[in-house]
Amino acid sequence: MQRLWMNIEGRIQELCIPADTDEVMPGVRWGASDEVFTPSFWKYQSEARSHHDRNGQHRLGDTLLEEIAVCLLGGYGIPAEMGMLAFERLRERGLLSGRATEEQVLASLVEPFTVASGERRYRFAAQKASYLSRSLGVAKNLDVNLQPRDLRDSLLTLPGIGPKTASWIVRNHLDADDVAIIDVHLHRACVMMNVFEPKSDPAREYFKLEDLFLRFAQAIRVRASLLDAIIWDFMRRIGPTARPAKQSAQLSLAF
Structure with a gap:
């Protein structure tokens, strides 16, 4: 079991997630909580941002x-x-x-x-x-x-x-959770976690990849719409050269 802490409006809250060697789904390990691009990392980001009400409203138009x-x-x-x-x-x-x-x-x-x-x-x-x-x-x-x-x-x-x-x-x-936006940013993140195969192609396999992502979101108990938005925002900010690296999960909140 991994124990993480979040500062929510001045109150420290504990978040417990499975051990880094446990599998989220077949072939996908939780990974260390202090390593970016792992399922543990995205779980932490989602929980922290949902409490801070970030990425909570997706609508851009009124109609x-x-x-x-x-x-x-x-x-x-x-x-x-x-x-x-x-x-x-x-x-x-x-x-x-x-x-x-x-x-x-x-x-x-x-x-x-x-x-x-x-x-x-x-x-x-x-x-x-x-x-x-x-x-x-x-x-x-x-x-x-x-x-x-x-x-x-x-x-x-x-x-x-x-x-x-x-x-x-x-x-x-x-505000739907039964669809997903499989763009280049989300695809790259999911390849890093082994949720998607490196040679997979959204242009040819969109609905297959969408199903895999929705299953992943359900497995880590995060709303698919929230997880999708957080991954997109983070990955586009750091650019296409991103590679897994040991970093502080707290530091990542700056993105």
Whole structure:
């Protein structure tokens, strides 16, 4: 048994987890609590952050259409901060109702964005304007009362929306724990823990990998939506060169 401690609003709380040699699931050991990227490490991060109410709210938009928009505007090749800037501009201009034309959306996306370092342009503006205008035009008629996986199935029929984006929308909008966002960050973390095989490919095996991740989250008794968000946030901050290394679990709370 490993005994850890967390400072929760000035009160020290104990967290007990299995020994580092015990298995979380076949082939996956808990690992030492002071070693980053182990199941013990992610369990500690999840418990500590849940008490501090960090990563507890996933919604980025106020409606399903807005959630579709913000997730479509983010994703691969687009920094999260730039995706949010684009989303806020389109929302402020009333272009997320499902009635805006592709030309209207494109005109707003190609206009430079002012950031602290100067002006920046949104990548893939033409492609995203096409996806967004067409997807929102159909999505305004979707049943918003569907169960998470049923809603995801509906979203998968929309232009530009694949399993990852659809899962992202559903996780955010419904606070769902039966879907997962298998992106490059989460995939890298799960390979490090031996939850995923190194040669596994989310593009070809998305739902198989999602099932493995959901089983892992259940095994360490952490909500999948919370664990997904924590791993994404941590891994994107430290970059793709991350490798397992002995570090203080307390130090990691700075990320």
